[in-house]
Amino acid sequence: xxxxxQAALVALNRFGFGAxxxxxxxxxxASSDPRGxxxxxxxxxxxxxxxxxxxxSTQQLGQAVFAYQDQVKQAREAAKTxxxxxxxxxxxxxxxxRRNLSLNAAAxxxxxQMTEAKPADNAVRPxxxxxxxxxxxxxxxxxxxxxxxxxxxxxxxxARLQRATLAxxxxxxxxxxxxxxxxxxxxxxGELARIWAGAFEREAIRPHVLGRFPDMLKAVEQHPAMxxxxxxxxxxxxxxxxxxxxxxGLNENLAREIMELHTLGVGGGYTQEDVTSLARxxxxxxxxxxxxxxxPPGSFVFNTNAHQPGPHMLLGKTYEPTGLAQGxxxxxxxxxxxxxxxxxxxxxxxxxxxxxxxxxxxxxxRDVFVRTDGxxxxxxxxxxxxxxxWQAPLTKMRSPYDFLVASxxxxxxxxxxxxxxxxxxxxxxxxxxxxxxxxxxxxxxxAWAAPEGMKLRLDIAAQIAARLGNNIDPIDLLEFVAADAxxxxxxxxxERAESRQQALALLLMSPEMQRR
Numbered sequence: 001x002x003x004x005x006q007a008a009l010v011a012l013n014r015f016g017f018g019a020x021x022x023x024x025x026x027x028x029x030a031s032s033d034p035r036g037x038x039x040x041x042x043x044x045x046x047x048x049x050x051x052x053x054x055x056x057s058t059q060q061l062g063q064a065v066f067a068y069q070d071q072v073k074q075a076r077e078a079a080k081t082x083x084x085x086x087x088x089x090x091x092x093x094x095x096x097x098r099r100n101l102s103l104n105a106a107a108x109x110x111x112x113q114m115t116e117a118k119p120a121d122n123a124v125r126p127x128x129x130x131x132x133x134x135x136x137x138x139x140x141x142x143x144x145x146x147x148x149x150x151x152x153x154x155x156x157x158x159a160r161l162q163r164a165t166l167a168x169x170x171x172x173x174x175x176x177x178x179x180x181x182x183x184x185x186x187x188x189x190g191e192l193a194r195i196w197a198g199a200f201e202r203e204a205i206r207p208h209v210l211g212r213f214p215d216m217l218k219a220v221e222q223h224p225a226m227x228x229x230x231x232x233x234x235x236x237x238x239x240x241x242x243x244x245x246x247x248x249g250l251n252e253n254l255a256r257e258i259m260e261l262h263t264l265g266v267g268g269g270y271t272q273e274d275v276t277s278l279a280r281x282x283x284x285x286x287x288x289x290x291x292x293x294x295x296p297p298g299s300f301v302f303n304t305n306a307h308q309p310g311p312h313m314l315l316g317k318t319y320e321p322t323g324l325a326q327g328x329x330x331x332x333x334x335x336x337x338x339x340x341x342x343x344x345x346x347x348x349x350x351x352x353x354x355x356x357x358x359x360x361x362x363x364x365x366r367d368v369f370v371r372t373d374g375x376x377x378x379x380x381x382x383x384x385x386x387x388x389x390w391q392a393p394l395t396k397m398r399s400p401y402d403f404l405v406a407s408x409x410x411x412x413x414x415x416x417x418x419x420x421x422x423x424x425x426x427x428x429x430x431x432x433x434x435x436x437x438x439x440x441x442x443x444x445x446x447a448w449a450a451p452e453g454m455k456l457r458l459d460i461a462a463q464i465a466a467r468l469g470n471n472i473d474p475i476d477l478l479e480f481v482a483a484d485a486x487x488x489x490x491x492x493x494x495e496r497a498e499s500r501q502q503a504l505a506l507l508l509m510s511p512e513m514q515r516r
Contacts (some may be wrong), residue, residue, distance in 0.1 A: 004031040004032070004034075005027065005031055005482065005483045005484050005485035006485040007030075007031070007034040007390065008027050008028075008030035008031040008034055008037075008483075008485070009027070009394070009482050009485040009512070010034065010389075010390055010394065011030040011034040011035070011037050011038050011169065012026060012027065012030055012169065012170075013394055013406075013512075013515065013516040014352060014353075014389065014394065014396075014516050015038045015169065015170075015171045015174060015352065015384065015389075016038070016167070016169040016170035016171050016173075016174060017164055017165075017167070017170035017173065017174065017402060017405045017406050017409055018170075018406035018409055018410060018481065018513070019409070019410065019480050019481055019482075020165075020409045020410065020412060020480070021409070021410045021411055021412040021477060021480045022412035024168075024412075024480075026168065026169070026480075027479075027480060027481075027482070027483055029168075030169070034390070035384055035385065035390075037169060038169055038171050038384050039171075039381060039384050040168075040169070041167070041168065041169050041170075041171045041172045042171070042172065042210060042377055042380060042381060044172075045210050045377075047172060048172045048173075048175070048176065048206050048207075048209050048210060049202075049206050049207065050159055050160070050163055050202050050206055052155075052159040054155055055155060055156065055159060055198070055199070055202065056152070056199070057199060057203070058196055058199045058200070058203060058223065058224055058225065058298055058299075059296055059297070059298040059299045060298070061152060061195045061196060061199055061298065062192070062195075062196070062224065062287070062288075062297050062298015062299070063296075063297045063298055064148050064152075064195070065148065065149060065191055065192060065195045065298075066289075066290035066297055066298075068147075068148045068149065068191075069191070069290075070290075148195070149191050149194055149195045150194075152195045152198070153187065153194050153195065153197065153198065154418050154419075154422075155198075156197065156198020156199070156201075156202075157198065157418040157421070157422060157432055158415060158416075158417070158418040159198070160198065160201070161405065161408075161415045161418055161421055162414060162415060164405045164409075165405060165408050165409050165413070165414050165415060166414060170405075170409075171380070171384075172209065172210070174352075174402075175209045175210075175376075175380060176201065176205060176206055176209055177401065177402075178348070178351050178352075179205050179208075179209055179216065179376075180201045180205050180433075181435070181440040181441055181443075182261075182262070182347065182440065183204070183205065183216070183220045183226070183262060184433075184435050184438065184439075184440040184441075185197060185200055185225050185226055185228075185229040185433070186229060186433070186434050186435055186436075186437075186438075187431075187432070187433045187434045188431075188434045189228065189229050190228075192224075192225070192228050193225060193228060193229055196224065196225035196228070197225065197432075197433035197434075198433070199225070200223055200225035200226070201433070203219070203223065204216070204219040204220045204223040204225075204226070205219075205220070207219070208376070209376060210376060210377040210380070211375075211376060211377070212373060212374045212375055212376065213335055213340075213344065213369070213374030213375075213376055214331070214332050214335035214336065214373070214374050216376070217262065217263065217331055217334075217335045218328060218331055218332075220262070221254070221258060221262075221282070221285070221331060222285060222300045223300065224287035224298060224299070224300055226254070227254070227285060227286055227287055227300070228287065229438070230253040230254040230257055230438065231251045231253050231254070232251065232253070232254040232282065232285055232286065233286040233287060234248075234251045235249075235250050235251035235252075235254070235279060235282075235283050235306075236248050236249060236250070236283060236306045237249075237250070237280060237283040237284070237306060237307050237308025237309065238250065238308065239308060239309055239310075240283065240284075240305060240306050240307055240308055240309065241305040241306075242303070242305045242306040243306070243308075250276065250279045250280065250283065250308075251279070252275055252276060252279040253438075254279070254282065254285075255275050255276075255278035255279035255281075255282060256275050256279075257438045258278065258331075258334070259274065259275060259278065259334070261438055261439055261440075263334045263335060263337065263339075263340040263343065264334065264337060264339040264340055264343060265339060265340075265342070265343030265346075268337070268339035268340070268342075268343060269315070269337075269339050270315060274314055274315055277312050277313060277314045278314055278330060280308040280312050281308075281312050281314065281319060281326055281327045281330050282327045282330075283306055283307045283308045284302050284303040284304060284305075284306040284307030284308075284323075284324070285300075285302060285324075285327060286300075286301060286302075286303050286306065287299060287300055287301060288301050302323065302324040304323065307323065309321060312326070314330055314333075315333070315334070315337070317333065335374055336370075336373065336374070338370070341366045341369040341370045341374075342362075342366050344366075344369060344379075345362045345363075345365035345366040345368075345369055345379075346362050347443075348365060348379065348383065349361050349362050349365060349383070350443060350444075351443050352383060352389065353383075353388060353389050353392050353396075354392050354395065354396065355395075355396070355444045355445055355446075358388045358392070360388070361383075361386050361388040361389070364382060364386065365379055365382055365383065368382045394511070394515040394516060395445070395515060396445065396515060396516045397445045397448040397449045397514060397515065397516075398448070398513075398514055398515065398516050399430055399441065399443075399448055400424070400425055400428035400429065400430040400448070400457075401425060401430055401432070402516065403428075403457065403513070403514065404421055404424050404425065404428075404460075405421075406513060407461075407464060407508055407513070408421075410477060410480060410481060410508075410513070411464070411468060411472070411477075413468075424460055427456055427459075427460070428453065428456055428457065428460070429453065454509075457509065457514075458505070458509055461504075461505045461508035461509050462501075462505045464504070464505070464508060465500075465501040465502070465503075465504040465505035465508070466501055468504070469499070469500045469501030469502075469503070469504040469505070470500060470501065472500065472504060473500070474494050474497070474500060474503035474504045474506075474507045475494060475495065475503075477504070477507060478490070478491065478494055478507060478512075481507070481510075481512050481513060482512045485512075486510075486512055487511065487512070490507075490510040490511065490512055493506050493510070494506055494507050494510070
């Protein structure tokens with residue numbers, strides 16, 4: 001039984017988000033056939049898609065944010081004209097009041113709020129404090145627009161967290177997290193990035209997690225969220241009609257990250273000339289703005305007037321001037337480049353197995369990637385079928401996201417509000433969908449096992465234990481986590497704790513909960 005429990009622990013922790021508490025029986029189920037338990041999720045391709053009431057498409061959200069920005073502007077302008085006439089005294093008698101922030105500052109402030117402040121139902125109204133006072137009727141304040149940006153972000157976050165918490169193993173959700181971080185955007189880029197962050201993952205990542213890499217690459221690079229994040233809507237071919245009229249040229253951000261971070265990798269055989277050439281090839285890849293001149297606001301469009309005309313050479317091959325198809329052909333070839341296969345295989349193994357990826361396993365996955373034309377389901381199956389993935393010790397540190405989700409699963413707490421998770425991720429340095437740069441969040445122990453980070457995890461574990469510990473038996477939870485695969489040290493530590501709260505905090509900080 002000990003050997004089966006150990007394999008079950010690997011199945012749940014290395015490939016998933018850990019065992020669920022309650023009556024799930026995850027560890028028992030995984031013990032009977034660990035590899036089959038993990039691969040079972042891959043047979044349910046539709047299970048990776050995420051649909052929830054209220055979640056909208058990128059195009060719908062683009063229109064919503066443009067309307068919201070217009071409402072903010074109108075509300076600010078109305079507030080300026082709604083002041084009582086007596087406040088407009090001569091400047092030499094009364095200094096002018098600074099009543100409002102700028103529109104941009106106000107919108108950024110609203111978009112950055114993590115919770116929505118609401119007045120209490122029994123709050124005392126100013127007019128009720130002096131019922132006998134006689135005063136002229138005050139101007140009706142301008143209505144404040146609903147913060148659709150933050151409401152959308154929270155709804156998307158909650159749907160993702162609930163899916164991860166409820167999944168039987170969580171392997172496909174782990175794959176979503178991996179690819180979403182590989183092709184990352186940052187919600188901190190601005191209002192469009194924030195409202196589109198969840199839709200980007202639902203539309204460009206999830207449909208292709210068990211599909212083909214070339215298809216995912218195309219979906220990602222043509223998604224308005226990626227185009228906005230890496231400024232491709234600002235990139236104009238110098239010889240295009242728009243480039244000549246506006247005297248503005250290329251923006252190489254997207255082209256550079258496609259080659260450096262999304263496909264070939266550093267040292268993948270490309271040059272700065274190739275980056276510039278790819279930037280020219282994908283000029284005109286943009287999204288329709290609020291006026292809808294090129295298409296429905298918030299939709300991907302190819303703007304011929306911004307595209308650099310002519311043939312272009314990339315990685316030794318000439319691509320003829322075929323408009324949108326020129327860039328799609330270039331992406332398809334880059335997706336099949338040998339350097340891309342090696343880069344993806346190495347990163348995949350590093351994420352799931354070890355900071356120093358076993359070379360033989362990387363080589364096998366690279367061959368699978370090439371042989372199957374980037375079949376990502378085949379890549380995942382080859383990983384699970386490998387002996388290295390089961391024999392390597394559980395030394396990888398869980399990321400903050402993995403840790404918080406694993407804790408929620410163990411405690412059988414399906415989130416109804418994302419606030420605790422979002423606040424915890426901010427504290428631990430992995431704010432949801434908001435990496436500091438286009439290279440995403442780090443994926444090594446050095447990033448997450450630093451002393452300060454572990455202290456913050458302990459603080460969160462203590463807070464969870466203080467809130468829930470009195471009603472939970474940590475000894476029972478240890479059976480859900482690892483059963484007899486738990487180390488003697490962990491078992492003794494939990495059993496000898498001075499209180500249930502302390503025992504729960506220590507369990508959440510144990511290697512069985514922190515390592516994968």
